[in-house]
Structures are given as C-alpha cells and as structure tokens.
Amino acid sequence: xxxxxxxxxxxxxxxxxxxxxxxxxxxxxxxxxxxxxxxxxxxxxxxxxxxxxxxxxxxxxxxxxxxxxxxxxxxxxxxxxxxxxxxxxxxxxxxxxxxxxxxxxxxxxxxxxxxxxxxxxxxxxxxxxxxxxxxxxxxxxxxxxxxxxxxxxxxxxxxxxxxxxxxxxxxxxxxxxxxxxxxxxxxxxxxxxxxxxxxxxx
Amino acid sequence: xxxxxxxxxxxxxxxxxxxxxxxxxxxxxxxxxxxxxxxxxxxxxxxxxxxxxxxxxxxxxxxxxxxxxxxxxxxxxxxxxxxxxxxxxxxxxxxxxxxxxxxxxxxxxxxxxxxxxxxxxxxxxxxxxxxxxxxxxxxxxxxxxxxxxxxxxxxxxxxxxxxxxxxxxxxxxxxxxxxxxxxxxxxxxxxxxxxxxxxxxx
DNA sequence: CACAATAAACCGACCAGTTGGTATGTTATC
DNA sequence: GATAACATACCAACTGGTCGGTTTATTGTG
Numbered sequence: 001x002x003x004x005x006x007x008x009x010x011x012x013x014x015x016x017x018x019x020x021x022x023x024x025x026x027x028x029x030x031x032x033x034x035x036x037x038x039x040x041x042x043x044x045x046x047x048x049x050x051x052x053x054x055x056x057x058x059x060x061x062x063x064x065x066x067x068x069x070x071x072x073x074x075x076x077x078x079x080x081x082x083x084x085x086x087x088x089x090x091x092x093x094x095x096x097x098x099x100x101x102x103x104x105x106x107x108x109x110x111x112x113x114x115x116x117x118x119x120x121x122x123x124x125x126x127x128x129x130x131x132x133x134x135x136x137x138x139x140x141x142x143x144x145x146x147x148x149x150x151x152x153x154x155x156x157x158x159x160x161x162x163x164x165x166x167x168x169x170x171x172x173x174x175x176x177x178x179x180x181x182x183x184x185x186x187x188x189x190x191x192x193x194x195x196x197x198x199x200x201x202x
Numbered sequence: 203x204x205x206x207x208x209x210x211x212x213x214x215x216x217x218x219x220x221x222x223x224x225x226x227x228x229x230x231x232x233x234x235x236x237x238x239x240x241x242x243x244x245x246x247x248x249x250x251x252x253x254x255x256x257x258x259x260x261x262x263x264x265x266x267x268x269x270x271x272x273x274x275x276x277x278x279x280x281x282x283x284x285x286x287x288x289x290x291x292x293x294x295x296x297x298x299x300x301x302x303x304x305x306x307x308x309x310x311x312x313x314x315x316x317x318x319x320x321x322x323x324x325x326x327x328x329x330x331x332x333x334x335x336x337x338x339x340x341x342x343x344x345x346x347x348x349x350x351x352x353x354x355x356x357x358x359x360x361x362x363x364x365x366x367x368x369x370x371x372x373x374x375x376x377x378x379x380x381x382x383x384x385x386x387x388x389x390x391x392x393x394x395x396x397x398x399x400x401x402x403x404x
Numbered sequence: 405c406a407c408a409a410t411a412a413a414c415c416g417a418c419c420a421g422t423t424g425g426t427a428t429g430t431t432a433t434c
Numbered sequence: 435g436a437t438a439a440c441a442t443a444c445c446a447a448c449t450g451g452t453c454g455g456t457t458t459a460t461t462g463t464g
Contacts, residue, residue, distance in 0.1 A: 010439080026319060029230045032424060043425085044441050053424065107322055112377065116318050117228060119381040120309055130382055157397060164378060164387075165371065165394030172374025175314065176366060179321045180332055185366075192367030195359060199401040212413080234450060245451085246415045255450065 011049045013039050018056055019064040023110045024103075026117050027057055054122065057114070061128045065110050069132050073170075074139040081150040083143035084197050087166070091194060098186075108178040112171045137163045144200075154202050162200065169193055213251045215241050220258055221266040225312045226305075228319050229259055256324065259316075263330045267312050271334050275372075276341040283352040285345035286399050289368070293396060300388075310380040314373045339365045346402075356404050364402065371395055 017039035021030040032053055036043050050056040072090065080086045098105045107113070111132055118125040140163035147153030173193045177186050219241035223232040234255055238245050252258040274292065282288045300307045309315070313334055320327040342365035349355030375395045379388050 025323065026228075026230065028228065029319075029323070031422075033422080042441050044429095045439075047425075048439060108318065113318060115381045116310065116315060116377055117231075121227065121231070126381060126383075133378065133381060158393065161390050161394035161397055163394070164391045165375070165398050168374030168378050168391060168395065169367065169371050169398070170374070171377060172370030172372070173367070175318055175373060175377075176335065176370050179317045179328060179335060181328075188363050189366045189370060191360065192363035192365070193370065195363055196367050196371070196398060196401075199398075233448075235448080244415050246453095247413075249451075250413065 010039075010041060010045055014041065014046055014049060014056070015060060015064055019060050019110065022057070022060060022114060024107050027114060028117065032056075054124065057118070058124060058128055061114065061125070061132070065114070066132055066135075069111055069136055073136050077139050077143040080143040081146050082152040083140070083147045084153065084200050086143070087197055088194055091190065095190070105174075106178060106181065109171055109174045112175060133167065137167055140166055151202060154200055157200060166197075169196055212241075212243060212247055216243065216248055216251060216258070217262060217266055221262050221312065224259070224262060224316060226309050229316060230319065234258075256326065259320070260326060260330055263316065263327070263334070267316070268334055268337075271313055271338055275338050279341050279345040282345040283348050284354040285342070285349045286355065286402050288345070289399055290396055293392065297392070307376075308380060308383065311373060311376045314377060335369065339369055342368055353404060356402055359402060368399075371398055 014035065018030075018035050021034055021038065032043065032046060035056070036046055039046075046056070050059060072093075076090055077083055077086055094105060111129065114125070115129040115133070119129055120126075141159050144153055144157070144159040144163060148155055148157075148159070170193070173189050176189050180186065180189070216237065220232075220237050223236055223240065234245065234248065237258070238248055241248075248258070252261060274295075278288055278292055279285055296307060313331065316327070317331040317335070321331055322328075343361050346355055346359070346361040346365055350357055350359075350361070372395070375391050378391050382388065382391070
C-alpha cells in the first residue's frame, strides 16, 4: 500500500511539487524534469495525469493556488463586519509566518507571481488567474459593504473600487517585500500598508 | 556611414530590443536568438558587447529601465509641493497612453516584471532592481514631506512608510490591469488607486 | 601623405546540454 | 483480461555560449 501504485497520491504529490517549484522559481523557469525529480516520480507518471506542462500549470492554479487564496483572503473576511481590523489581522499573521517559515513569504504571492509571468503569454492561464482575483475582490467588496453598514468603514468610499485597490496594495506590498529582503525595509512596507488601511476607518 | 559598422548604434539597438522582449515576454522566456533576430544582428555582435544573457539583463535595468522610472516617477515629483495631485496627474497620463499605445501599458511595468521574476533567482539582478525602487521611494518620500510643509498632505502620516505603500499601490495596480485586460475592470482599479491617494489629503 | 600594424566591430558555424513531449513498454488492480 | 498506473528510452528543437575568422576603423611611423 505504501510502495505500490496509488492513483490520487502521486497526482497530489506532482501538484504539490509543481506548486513549490513554480512558486520558488517560475513557470517557464522550472522544467518538467525538475518536477519529476523533486516529486520522486517519472515523466511517464506526470504525463499520465497531465496532458502537458501548461495543463499542469492550470491544475496548480485551480486546485492549489485557489485553495490558498480562499484560505488566507476569502474565508477570514466571509463574516466580517470590521474588514479593516480583519485585514490587519491577516498582516499580523503574515508577520508571524515570516518568523516561522520565512521561505514561504520570501518568494512572494504564488497567485501574483504566476499572474505577472503568464497572463500576457497564455490566455488560458490568464482566464483562470482573473477568476481567482475576482473571488478575492468580491470577498473584499462584500466585507467593505458590511463594514459600512456596521459603521466600521468610511461611508464615502466606493466599495468596488477600493476592494481592487486593496488587492493591488497587498500584491504590491508582497512584491516589494520579495525584492527588498532587508528586515528594516520590510517593516516599512508593512506599516505603510497598515497606514493605508487605517485611512478607510470612519 | 549608414550601412557600415557603428559602435554605439548596434549596442543601443540590442538594448532597445532586449528591453522590448523582456517587457513583452520575460527574461528567462526570451532567448538570445530572439534578441539577435529582432535586432537584426548576429550572435557575435551581441556577445561582443555583453558577456552573457545576464549581463545584458543588468544593462537593460541600469540603462533602460532606470531611465524610464526616473522619467515617469521621479522627475514629475522632483519639485512637487502637492504630490497627490501630481500622482493623479501621472495616472491621467497613463490613461492617455493607454489609448495611444495600449501595448506598452498592457504588458505591465518593466521594473516590476523583471523584479518579480528575477529578484529571487539572481542576487545581482536583485541589487540593481532594489536600487531603482529606492530612487522611486525616495522621490515620493521627499515629495510627501514637501506636501506636508505646504499643507497639501495630511500631517499625521509617516512619509517614509506611505511612500513605499504608494509604490506598492502603483505596482499592484499596474499588475492587476495587466491581468484584467477588460476595460471596465481597468477603470475600477484606476479609481480605486485614486481613491486611496485622495485619502492622503488633509 | 603613404602604409603597415593594431585593435575594435562583427560574422556564422558549431557545441554540449536541456527543453517539452512521445512511443513503447511493464506491472498492478478490478 | 481489460484498464489504469506507472517506467524508460528516446526525439527533434532549442538553449546559452564559444571560437576561428573576416571586415573595417584608428593610429603610429617613415
């Protein structure tokens, strides 16, 4: 049972490995052979489950990255009535993560990395990636509306527009952190993002 | 004179072509052969001027992208006393450009593209890229301070932190526009960024 | 001013290694 | 015994990079 073949087990390991390599490297920058090697399987197994490299990438987006986005950005805001506090809570969570597993944070947001690399190169990639951003923005927009109703968010703002601005701010900040690896600069970026969020309070 | 050899002419054409291809594609995604072909030169010429692909990339950062950043983000804020209005002016300028030369805008910010792709892969790239971000942030910080003195910017904000948050917001917004090619969504992202900037007014 | 010497600019065939992908297996499971 | 789950050998195309050579411009010298 452990050494023999196991349908979903191998597939999952391929996806997990691909996510890791696409995240730490890039899509075009990692070869199928790397995935095969690091996953401890063979090319035959990979091509048995995925038609090609692109299909593997699509699966990583739809099955792995989507789950991450929902887990870290959608769920925590699902029932929020004070989205600004909750967003700042997420930032706190990132800071904790940075001390425990710095590598994961240092390589940036998997969604943004893939989006910036592939959205202009492959329309099938792009469509799947916008779908994730959509979900993120929708969750934010809903939370902002709820916040307005509860009096925790400025009435005057346009929830839809500000939602995408928050996504932009988050992705931009994570991207800057990835480039400026220096601890001091990271703190600066972090407090800048927090400052912007605080401005949304009434 | 036109058909014969011309030292700096070829070098400049190589750089120009490389910038274009790295921008529309990516660094790892474009081959030296592509650069050679599109520039209408030969491999010998390219390797005569640059030690290798990486060196070509460094030159693109230092000579082409730096100039762009200074031109569009540093200079316009150099003598600003109302940075928020000036930043919004830059956004207006982008909107004009989008109608004239949409391709240039659609492929995102060359600095951010390269930074997100290469900063975790090559330290020499990273150092050159942070230097550009530094210049951008410094210009913003200075303008924010001047704005505070002139009463056009909220006194309570931390100029240093907010400066990097603005860079994050800009890069994030440009990145989102690149992924969400749809006109309607672009408008939303644009007005979201503007809304955030407006919050910095006293 | 001629003219050889030197260096810079450029060419294109070639190289070893890698790429994504395939074809043909073998082995286990229902 | 059919089908899913792998393994392995292989392929053409392309990768970044090298290398010997040719062409042009510059410069020192008589």
